[in-house]
Amino acid sequence: MRTHALLPTFPAALIGMTLLGLVACEQEAPFEAPPAVAAELERDPDVLIIGAGLAGLSAAIDAASAGARVLVIDMNSVFGGHGIQSGGVAVVGSPMQEALGFQDTPEQAYNDWMDWAVDGQPEWTRFYAENSREMIYDWVTGLGVRFDRVQSSHGNSVPRFHMTYRRGLNLTRPLFLEALRFSNITFRWNANADHLLTDGNRVIGAEGIDWRTGERFELRAAKVIVATGGYQSNIDMVKENWPRDLPAPGEVYSMSGQNSRGSGHRMAAEAGAALVNLDRQYNGYSALPNVLGLETDRGFVGGNGRSIWVNAGGRRFVTELGIDRYVFPEVMRQQPAGHWAIYDDDDKQGFSILSPHFVAADGLDRDKVQRLFVNNPEVTQTGATLEELAAAAGFPAEALVETVRRYNEQISNGESTDIDGLEPESTPSEFTIDTPPYYATKLYPMANKSAGGISIGLDARALDAEGNPVPGLFAAGEVTGSAGINGLNGLDGMFTGPAILTGRVAGRAVAAELAAEEGWAPAVFTREDGRLIEVADEQVTEQWAAALGTDEVRALLALDRDGYWHFERVHELVLERGYQCVDCHSAQVPFYAATARGHTAAQTQVCDTCHLGPERPVPVAGALRQQDPPPD
Secondary structure, eight states: OOOOOOOOOOGGGOOOEETTTEEOOOSSSOOOOOHHHHHHHHSOOSEEEEOOBHHHHHHHHHHHHTTOOEEEEOSSSSSBGGGGGOOEEEOSSOHHHHHTTOOOOHHHHHHHHHHHHSSOOHHHHHHHHHHHIIIIIIHHHHTTOOEEEEEOOTTOSSOOEEEETTSTHHHHHHHHHHHHTBTTEEEEOSEEEEEEEEETTEEEEEEEEETTTOOEEEEEOSEEEEOOOOSTTOHHHHHHTOOTTSOOOSSOEEOSOTTOSSHHHHHHHHTTOOEEOTTOEEEEEEEEOOOSSOOTTBOEEEEETTOEEEETTSOBOSOTTSOHHHHHHHHHTTTTTOEEEEEEGGGGGGEEEESGGGEETTEEOHHHHIIIIITOTTTEEEESSHHHHHHHHTOOHHHHHHHHHHHHHHHHHTOOOOOTTOOOSSOSOSSOSOSSSEEEEEEEEEEEEESOEEOBOTTOEEEOTTSOEEEEEEEOGGGBTGGGTTTTSOOTTTTHHHHHHHHHHHHHHHHHHHHHSTTOOOOOOOBOOSOOOOOOOHHHHHHOOOOOOHHHHHHHHTSOOTTOHHHHHHHHHHHHHTOOGGGTOOSSSOSSOOOSHHHHHHHGGGGHHHHOOOOOOOSSTTOTTTTSOOOO
């Protein structure tokens, strides 16, 4: 159920928008939520969950299933958090593995992960290995999540990385839709919690600011679950906690969730929780600068798979397709000068960007990528010869020419192109670099995921520095550093998976604590079955018409408003791509603020426009549920 405060009246009687639940256009007066909706927000919940990503949604569903009255708040206007960018989860002993002939056991997985991660948290690692099949795979597939393949990944002796059908949207959306089915779960958006409320040493709620109205709020609850995600979009915090054994970066860009800014870490620490291993960060090394005028700390992940990387001395220093745990330290040792991707005119079309901002109707918008990255002198230098390229990029010409000559020789002779003993996952390139003009694109470190955070026990209770529970406070997901499972080296699917697992553990734990308290009684609630999406009345459908045009949308985008980040990003793309309102909106997905859960569920289908990944063929006929229809 969408809930939000009154919005100010804008010129031409337009009211502010947000794509998922509010693209408002009232001609008479601002929308007012029905009294029942307002009353639902005002009541004291049993459980307050801060964050509507995978961990928060998982916790909400399990707590509500046990009868807890749950309020989920999020500083964004949409669900999903960092999970919307995910690719899949690690699972042990799934039906898909069995169908492919892979025999897997929890003990085998535990040994693999502890060996690879180095100093991973052993209790949580074993719990994950023993419970991922039931608590993640069985659960999410039962909610409509589909996995279309199992992928091999480093640190695993058998394939365990279960890839979600068309990426993270189809993992997060089914959980959000399931949460909408419960009458005892309420959502409040644009609510930025900035402090936890305490009574003595007990956490009793949270306070913060509504980013739409600017008004302060105070919410009290018997239990609080912090599920705010990591801190990798807080570049100052990233640099403050940079791994001590690596050189500090000069410039670093974030590719984490928009609101992964460490707010939960700070609030929990102020309330007495311990923060552990904050210097454990799972970062990347192929970020590109912000070329769209968005937030200055944010970048784009991308590059050219048909390139070699050189340092400021013009020399190749690493195998580009090597394993992250080996490549990243080598990249950081080139700091602060950095590293560059070198490629030629034959290979420039191989440049790609992973972002909804660069998706066209048929896939990657290559023209936009070429214009903003390859042909942009602020990002990429070019030269008619390697000597000219070296002069433009500031490399020693003799070193660059020799580097490319040696690489071409290795490719032509079929020799190994390994460097420093790093094993590539595949041949770095099938093509020599010998067709002018030549290009050099500078790449940057990329802040991505947090592997340290709030200390928690196996019941997801937040712990203080002595290992004692902080009364009333629980934590789940990346804010806990994924429970420490990844140790010093990240594993594929072991950030997304632990978000679901720790969320479920937290939800069950708060429900068990409530049930043990004298005088507590579970809520009388309903869970809607069947197709959740509400179908509009036929007369309404016939009379419905788009009420906004491009001029009105541009006027709204020109306003400087807090709390409209998602709306602004979405509708900038709408204008750029020339979409019509009816491409996304209808009588089921209206322009006014949705209060019915069925309309909110319908609005989640609009997310397909930007967030679905490409269709991929299934490698085996027996892959699970590939032919099933999409979930509600």
